[in-house]
Amino acid sequence: MDFSLLLQDIPTLLVVILGVPAVLAAYIVGGEYLVRRLPDKNRPQVRPWIWVGPALFLVACFLLIPAILTAIQSLEGNNVDVLDPSTWGPNFVGFKNFARQFADFPTGGAWIAIRNNVIFWLIFYTLFTLVFGLVLAVLFDRVKYEQFVKSLIFMPMAISSVALGLIWDFMYEYQPPGEPQTGTMNALVTTFLHHDPVSWLQDQWPGETFNLLNNLALIGAATWGITGFAMVILSAALKGIPGELLEAARVDGAGEITVFRRVILPLMMPTIVVVGTTLVIFALKAFDVVYVMTSGNYNTDVLAYRMYNQLYLASNSGGASAVAIILLVAVVPVLIFNLRQFRAVEARR
């Protein structure tokens, strides 16, 4: 590696590492200094806004206002400058952008991406992760070296999805039949199942309109990465179940399976629901794995990737906005559910 390059960049490093905290400290100390100059009775009115001000400003600028502008842009043609309201009227196209995304059911427009997101990813990613997470949490709870095996399962959470995609590219490698297989999955398939090697990322089994296999291959890779997340939360919930309850059930003659179904599962249900909703959001936002492994080819497109594609490769900002709005609509039920949960928790305080 060219280390001299990094040495040249030391000024940048210092400016960045010292400069940013210095600006923040100066802001809050300066703000307090100004508040103290105010008459006593005005201070409690002004002070909170000094403290929440920057946060509200950034959230408004980067989340709230852009989201509203994207909604407007989705109704406009590509010549609009969405930040300039005077261009809104002349470029208004109504629901044309959406019509294009919803055209030619079931294979045209955004339909493949919608199907992959709201059927394949949402169901299989959420289900696989919950099942694996629950099984691992319950099994690991019974051994002494729990912490050690848990951190091994959890480790993929720390690496980027780009690296995860590369790891699985190598797992799914394909060589023609007869050649020695270099990918782990195909070595297993050819050695133990005596089946021809499978081109995991391109094989659209069972058919052209219902392309399950390669989507499942992508979902499997993503599941491998996120299972540790579900396992850790479910494991914490499992430890919260009082031991006496389980003992009582066992004394009454219940087998381990019955204890799991009748005692553990019902008590863990609230946590399973919370983890499940988080996973649903992750499933709907899936992007990195698709970007790295298939670029959305072979009918593996997802909404987040389609949006990126429309924006950069097709330079179609109206279409990209429409796809983003479709993604939002898919997330809204989860969002409402989250808000309800939050309110219920607040009410109990």
Place this chain on the structure above:
Amino acid sequence: MTVAAAAQPTSSATMFSPKWIAEHLSRWPLHIAVIGLTAAWMVPTIGLLVSSFRPFSGQATSGWWTAFANPTTFTISNYTQVLSAGTTNLGQAFFNSFMIAVPATVLPVTIGAFAAYAFAWMKFPGRNGLFLALVGLLAVPLQLTFIPVLSFYVQHLHWTTNNLEATGIPGLPWVPLWLAHAGYGLPFSIYLLANFFRALPSDLFESAEIDGAGTLTVFFRIVLPLSVPALASLVIFQFLWVWNDLLVALIYVGGTPSVAPLTVNLAGLTTSLGQGSNLLTSAAFFSMIVPLIVFLSLQRYFVRGILAGSVKG
């Protein structure tokens, strides 16, 4: 993990008595399942790790598991090649990732701590409504924000990478990305910290105020020191999130080698080197070094952050 606890026998039966042996044998299927599942889970990572030490000729013609039959062929040439090749820019990308991740962590955590303090311990009109709005924004897809923000940066402020680099001010080319990450990270940051601050005992604040301590003193001397666990979780969470982020970096700085982080660089290499290239294995491991060090050394805090209720993404 305490060694002492692990060393204690599970059973109440005398060691090596028939009952003791029976109890231990009955637990074998459990141990086999636990160790088997964990081993299976590690196969993908180990496969890539082993491959990264194999020469190209080996990688292309046989599986990574065959390498153990002939250990002399292991080599570090994939690493030396990928790090020295001028075209991969991995060293620069590594530096860029730090330049992006450090401020993009400091900003949302600090600004979030200011706001969380106000939400938890100050009274102002609209407080509950604003907090509820933040909770709602936790799950909003970032895709919804890219086009207007990008258009504002590029068409209105002319903050393109070229223009910002031309000013010669260190760090400036990443400012758009820092601000975006700050905006995106704030709802989670405020949510987590406000919940933590609110749980601090109110007597602390009252007695400090009676002693004449100002808001700043209370914040820096009482609230922050007591919140180190929550702050640590949040810092690790946000740092790893930014370090591992591909999408936001791709949108706001793109692939320009002088500013692009490791994730963007690595994703670019899969295209330029071709999927399955032997150099990708070592490049992928290089990109994992920092997250793995952070994760292994601070795992406890990372897990705590996740348990505090994350719905970020």
